Amino acid sequence: MxxxxxxxxxxxxxxxxxxxxxxxxxxxxxxxxxxxxxxxxxxxxxxxxxxxxxxxxxxxxxxxxxxxxxxxxxxxxxxxxxxxxxxxxxxxxxxxxxxxxxxxxxxxxxxxxxxxxxxxxxxxxxxxxxxxGKADSGKVRAEVERSVILAEAVNYVRQIGNQPANVVTPAVLAEKARELAAEWRLSCTILGPKELEEGGFGGILAVGKGSDNPPRLIVLEHRPTDAPPVVVVGKAVTFDSGGISIKPGEHMDEMKFDKMGGCAVLGILLAASRLRLPVPLVGVVASAENMPSARAYRPGDVIRSFGGKTIEVLNTDAEGRILLADAIGYAVERFAPRVLFDLATLTGACIVALGRNRAGVFSPDPLLRDRLWQLGEEAGDPVWPLPLGEEFGEAIRSDVALVKNVSGAREGGASVGAAFLQHWVGKIPWVHLDIAGPAWVNRELPYLEKGVTGCGVRLLIRYLLSLATQEPRS
CATH class of the missing domain: 3.40.220.10 (Leucine Aminopeptidase, subunit E, domain 1)
Known part of the structure; x- marks a missing residue:
């Protein structure tokens, strides 16, 4: 362009x-x-x-x-x-x-x-x-320049996200994060298998065990000030076969798109740096390939996640929440966020509930949840509120661990997934975005071709821009 x-x-x-x-x-x-x-x-x-x-x-x-x-x-x-x-x-x-x-x-x-x-x-x-026309040309020009940066960040996400799983593995995604950091003044930390083992990241390691492509944890930081950062966590399963709980063959090719939460995080950090936002921002991406093999984790396994919380595995195809448990637990302990967002193609249940045009938004803070709802309409990145509640937490109570990774029932699957993640958030202000529906499209839309949409980038950059108006410039 x-x-x-x-x-x-x-x-x-x-x-x-x-x-x-x-x-x-x-x-x-x-x-x-x-x-x-x-x-x-x-x-x-x-x-x-x-x-x-x-x-x-x-x-x-x-x-x-x-x-x-x-x-x-x-x-x-x-x-x-x-x-x-x-x-x-x-x-x-x-x-x-x-x-x-x-x-x-x-x-x-x-x-x-x-x-x-x-x-x-x-x-x-x-x-x-x-x-x-005769509009305030300076103001309009600034809006246009910002929109160019946003669109280019979304297209950057689409370019990575559309790549097949034989091209983008966890290691390749980590290398793309390094390249992004080098070009746009971000700091970058990559944890490979050895560092994940030493750090107690049992969830990420378990999900990646069945693949010949080892997992990575990717951390990107935009640090204009020393204030507590906004943290954005993303799920990046570069291919999701379902593992031992293998998926049906139909549409399994689309599981190259199961990395889109993590790819969106890269795009958000790119846009934040190019816009020189005064808001400290950290992106954490948990990336693995979920495959069946003799080494793969199994239904019935009990995993000790980062920080020690235990997970009973009932279905290896509910792997995204296990990855995010490690990433969220690490982000909370390491960065003490002012607010934490996670983005994930987490549940088919969210597609059943909302269709493919809207992401599900979950938060115990109704003001924060409704703010994202409003911003989504403005950004063309729409979301719809879905509930959290004690009943969803009770549905995943385990007899042998802190939680089990699925409820075993069909009802409320998207809310059950959110309730699972809430165990690792603690008291940090938090928003979970289930982008399983709008992360990719199967037909052409007015400004999108078939494939990845870059869902979440425009929404969260708009949120960060709203925070930026409140931040002192250094």
């Missing part, structure tokens, strides 16, 4: 995306039944000076996410036609020029690493221009 520019007026030459309210479009030779500005409807118009894609906004309220989707829709169409220099007409909506640019950049991403040369895109988006 080349330059992103903000200008007052829409250039007369080149490919353009123009947003149209329903009922406000009129052009000789175009009947209303062909195009009337209905929501996300498109009309491609060719003239000597270039192509224009008109994108409908409908007749309802115009929101930030609608502009994000409309920009993505228009840019995706022009990119399929080979457009390399695209102009967005944001003159009627300058306050949302940033989200329009975000949608455009997300729509321009393609994962083509394994396509044959003849089937790859022949062009790239070289210039994106947002026309914003």
């Amino acid at each position: 080349g330059a992103v520019l903000t200008v007052e007026e829409l250039p007369q030459q080149g490919d353009r995306v123009v947003f149209v309210r329903k009922g406000e479009f009129s052009m000789p030779g175009v009947p209303p039944e062909e195009f009337d500005g209905a929501k996300l409807a498109t009309l491609l118009w060719r003239e000597a000076q270039g192509r224009t894609v008109y994108v409908g906004l409908g007749d309802g309220p115009v929101t930030a996410d609608l502009l994000r989707k409309a920009a993505g829709t228009g840019v995706k169409l022009l990119r399929k036609l080979g457009g390399e220099e695209i102009h967005l007409d944001c003159t009627a909506y300058p306050e949302w020029a940033g989200v329009a640019v975000e949608g455009a950049l997300l729509a321009s991403y393609r994962f083509e690493d394994f396509r044959m040369p003849e089937s790859r895109s022949k062009t790239m988006l070289r210039t994106l221009t947002a026309a914003v």
